[in-house]
Amino acid sequence: MVVARRTPQRTASSKVMTTRNMIPEKAIIMSGFGINSEMETQEVLVRAGMASDIVHINDLITGRNRLPDYRLLVFPGGFSYGDDTGAGNAYANRVRNNVWEDLTEFLDGDNLVLGICNGFQILANLGLVPAFDKQYNRDIALMPNRGGRLECRFVTLKPAADNLWTRNIERIYCPVAHGEGNFYCSRETLQRLKRQKMITFTYCREDLRPAEGEYPSNPNGSVDDIAGITSEDGKVLGLMPHPERAMEFVNLYDWPLRKERMKREGVAVPTESLNMQLFRNVVEYFR
Amino acid sequence: MTSCVHRIEVHYKLDPRLTTRTDRIRSLGFPVDKLHLIDVYTLATSSRDFNPGELSQIGGQLINPVVQEYTVDKATNGVFDYAIEVGFLPGVTDNVGMTARQTIEDYFSMKFCEGEAVYTSQLFLVCGNLSPSTLQKLASTLANPLVNRVIIMTRQEYGTKGMDPVLPSVCLHELPTAETVNLDLDDRELARLGKEGIISRLTGQRQGPLALDLAQLHVIRDYFQKNGRKPTDVELESLAQTWSEHCKHTIFASAMDDDVPGGLYKTYIQAATNKIRKEKGDKDICVTVFTDNSGSIIFDDHYLVTHKVETHNSPSALDPFGGALTGIVGVNRDTIGFGLGAKPCINFYGYCVGDPDTDPTLYRGKNRANPILSPRQILDGVVRGVGVGGNCSGIPTPQGWCLFDNRYSGKPLVFAGTVGVMPLEHDSRKLYEKQARPGDLVVMAGGRVGKDGIHGATFSSEALDPQSPVTAVQIGDPITQKKFSDVIVREARDLRLYHSITDNGAGGISCSVAEMAKECNGCHVYLDRVPLKYPGMAPWEIWISESQERMTLAVPPEKLDAFMELMQRREVEATVIGTFTDSGRCVVESRGSVVMDVGLDFLHDGLPKKHLKTIYTKKTYPEPCTPCPERLDATLLAMLQRKNLCSKEFISIQYDHTVQGGHVLGPVQGAGRVQADATLTRVVPGSKKGVGLSQGLFPSYSEIDPCLMAGAGIDTAIRGLIAIGVPLDTIAILDNFCWCSSDEPERLGQLKLAARGCYEFATAFGTPFISGKDSMFNDFSGYDAQNNRVKISVPPTLLISSIGIHQDISKAVSLDAKIAGDLVYVIGETSEELGGSEYFAHLGYIGNTVPGLNATVLRVRYRKLTDAISRELIASAYPVSHGGLGTAIAKVAIAGRLGMDLTIPAGTRPDYYLFSESLGRFVVTVAPDNKRAFERIIAPDATLLGRVGGGTLRITSQKFLLDLTLSELETAYKAPFRGY
Incomplete structure (x- = not known):
């Protein structure tokens, strides 16, 4: 073994940079049983200006952590329970069977909920979206992908509604990485989602024309290219793709090409990606 | 016994999986018209029954009613011809069943009792006109007989009552105890004991291979004679595990011929690293090498990164999915078990398999018994296994490769690697150091112990033959592992709740506890305390079982309560199974009596030294005599379509x-x-730095020149990283030797040369080895359909994996041509070096001239390229490797969807120039504005070939050679695996 030659210093640069713009409200990011995107979700929120605690579902159940201490609840991506009994279903059961009352109270307050990928699957199984008339029924499903297996690739999204989540967003360009993201609901539900402008993001081509179900722009076969919807009251967003995994310019699939073009056009190369706007919108809501 | 059995069947109202599933089954040649998939949950309880109302509540918990429906104790109806149900065999991990059980327990606030369970199975309802034998064949593609049970019914047999519920519960009645074993046998019997195992008193059957040879058995016999007693089966099995080729690397450790008395590992691998570290002095990048579960290098002032690559070949041959899955989650544990626990942050894979378009009919047993799996089945299974492991664990898997050669048909090679990240220190404690202390408690955390994986270590040290044990197969449970990985790396480690940690891999606790016992010089373990999946296991089975997803920790008594409380909160089962001591002995008790008491020095160092002899005969192969084709359009397309x-x-x-x-x-x-x-991955948020991973392997060179084969692997592994901008002095490498027939002097002769090549080229480049592994018997011996003996050996395969630290990821370079008008250069010289090349293979030849390697020259070249990249002078870079310059250029063009107009130098045969595999080369594209600055740095190594632009790739020499559209190129490049 070799002795470390340099003395480590414990400073997290990103935190130092952003603390002055931090809002006092805090987020709770759920973890446990195979959820796996909590760290990058925490990072992206810090950069947007919101501190958070990563809380194991069991600590919420036993009361070590309490929902009323938070204003934003995030179910991040992952493979809770290995997708057994349907993606997100077992974790949703765990939540519903143990902390349902606290959760509905949280939903009644002026709070936001965000579910990404596995988080969206959990929201769907909990009925937190679409939650028509605050009934929390399971009205939508995220079925296995049309291709029959997990697929990881970058997709382009465009906002399909004008709401707190989509402000100042022209497009999102970020990865999907799921085996069950094939959005499905009844025709009546779909009509109502459309009528009430709850469809928030849709898969589209790179030039923002609709994907019209075509692979790979629509990577999973989702009906009407739906990538994300909100609850009826707009405060809960479920989204299949992962903007938090592409928070920086260098995370984008085609960044080397973009950089080369920008360099030759004399344009400054950004450090952040446009996907950050989604998280800034969340923080702005509380500001 | 469980008396209350209920069957819940779940199906989609409109199943989105069906089109692809049906297509895939049809593509395998089955005339299936339609397919229905049904998920089945079989509830078996004894202490309470569920009433119909409760059962439908359970059904509701297991579906999404928007798209799914369920039936309770009622067969799913429909139009079909056959029903095939695939479930698990007794004792095989049923992850979905476990989750369903937890959901039910939560919902009713109850707990299942001992013996109660939820079992899952899948029911396939098939429409189609299938003969009984086709049906059997279809069933065997849906199931693996080693882990699955299959029931087939016709529509008529299925009737209205459907399939019968099956409970794959393990029934073991006797409570076996430890037995003494008589070693006073003649050498023939003793050898048989070593090869086939101890005879079980209960069954009269051999217990499975010990893989101990006669010399080793003699030493063991003498040791116990000196102690005045006979060994127990626990002791013998334990020694067999610890001394196995898999754990002790006996072949790499043994003296070889007269010139390598220290053995290959010490003389060539370790010595290379020592020499490099000394030469680098202050710039040494190594932190921990060879001693821990992974190797590690400095990432920056605050962090280190680890890397380790394992193989899981034998299990993957028998059960590709399970073998590959346990391979990847197993190597994840080498990360969690590094130092005091590193966080797994990148997975890495590599597969060597037979051509998936072939289907050799070979059998492990005589009379067409125990057929091998087809290359296609193996490929599908291992690809899925590594995917499920990485995806479920939340570890990205960007880097990997896949290589085809029919010599891998008998035994595939499955490489699985993991990179970890860890702070160098926490609260002024060095996290990469660990030490169990006398008095610390031995704690096992994670999954329970079952009969799975018994004899894994000894088995992988042997060639695959009819005696290969079925219990060597395990199914991984990534979520159980994810639970303890999270709690250990994020919580317990920095709360200082333990002094040491290691993973349970080969040999189970027999190896992990005995290994940690070295840190304090002793251990005392109580086998009755080990939590079991089911009762009835013999003490030796508990001791050496390789049930997955377990770590062993040394927890000081004063931290035990805090540790256990934390584990409970995270639902990780943790059990104290003994104490670390300083007695100098490894003592194991079962039901009040000592069943093992062996000195640690004997256990770890008693292994008799071998002296191996090698022979090397240089082989020569015919050279091709075909002339260069007039035009090379068809040749390039054919090359791009090579698998x-x-x-x-x-x-x-x-x-x-x-x-x-x-x-x-x-x-x-x-x-x-x-x-x-x-590939390049950032592993520390906010850092400018990133981790680059690449690899090199050239098994097609092995039979020609093993030394240069190693050199090609090392150069290619390094060059992949140089191309994206990783500086040479941050690069470390790993070796994985997968050899064959390592009891034959000729094979050992090749091994020795390859190891010498490792030393020569690693020291020449200054890239230290930080970790390595070997697997020496990758041979298949069995029979063809006519009962002729068949042996298939893999080509000697050396995988060199590389890891390096990119200093500024915003300057990383990708491989795609970027902008029309850019200049295309090749860096490095091209010689007629086509021995073992893809081009010669395409022509049906092997040849003799493998690429030479002058690392001193290349070191300078690589530094220059790093300089050019850090000045952002390069728009794209791609290393020239398998398939030569022609395919490399085509790939750069395809990636950029941009044509090129190039002229290659005269002098060399154009086809040889384009497809020679000379080392040390790159294709780069450069913006015209950067031409002078680039050439000033790189000259004279770079040759300007032409420009990017246009819709076609045109290559001219003295005459016109090829002109292909981008879509022709792209179609060819993507054709072979379309539809996979």
């Missing part, structure tokens, strides 16, 4: 390579989506 050169993107995209948010350069690049040779 070893074409796109295997179907693997890359089913592996999540973006989780953890560190994606910088991914597995496929450019608008045309070409697979990269190196």
